[in-house]
Amino acid sequence: MIPLQDGAAEDEPMAEINTTPLVDVLLVLLVMLIITIPVQLHAVGIDMPAASTAPPPVEPQVVELDITAAGTLAWNGTTLSGRDELEQRLQDAAAQPQQPEIHIRPQGHAKYALVAAALASAQRLGLQKIGLVGSEQFARE
Template identity: 30%
Template structure:
């Protein structure tokens, strides 16, 4: 019994190769995985806050909201800028004045779970006094 080599096929014609070389695909996928693993932590908010869990659904938004954060030490941040408790009312009034006569801007309030209820409510009271009534409390989704 003789073994037939690919070069000895009938008529000298070569049959199409049915094997797929997946090595380049695996290489590209591994590079993309590494890129996503490195960049994903950089996309989170700048102020580290330990958020509580919730079963609430995410909100739909049409404009970029103003984000106010309270860390575990009780420090207040607007976006990534630290604001003292004395300067907070003036900063909130400036944010409310920027919106003009239209709807007040959406405000996301992120508060650490270590904070007391009173500290969060003081900031909520200042938001209400400034006329910023569209406030959403940010939590970690628990699905």
């Protein structure tokens, strides 16, 4: 008998387990598991709205209100006689079922009080679509 390094004899049975077949079986099981699992789709179900047959929205009527440096008012190019006529036209516009868009376009040297009065009148009479147009002329470069 030839003694081994740790003092055990050559004829004694080996006490260690051979793990190679165990690892082989586990790898085969892992591959089978991966193959049999269904592919997961990363999708989100969304309910899309159906196509509507509604008519397209109506283009809004636009009213250009020009205010000059001299203090005159122009409603779509027609010169107004004064604030009373402006009030009447704004009141007529507010009474319409589809209110027009009021684009106020003051000139560069128009008086602030006149522009503010036109804005206040439009707001007081209930107009919802009011805007200042042409303010890019006052931008600093």
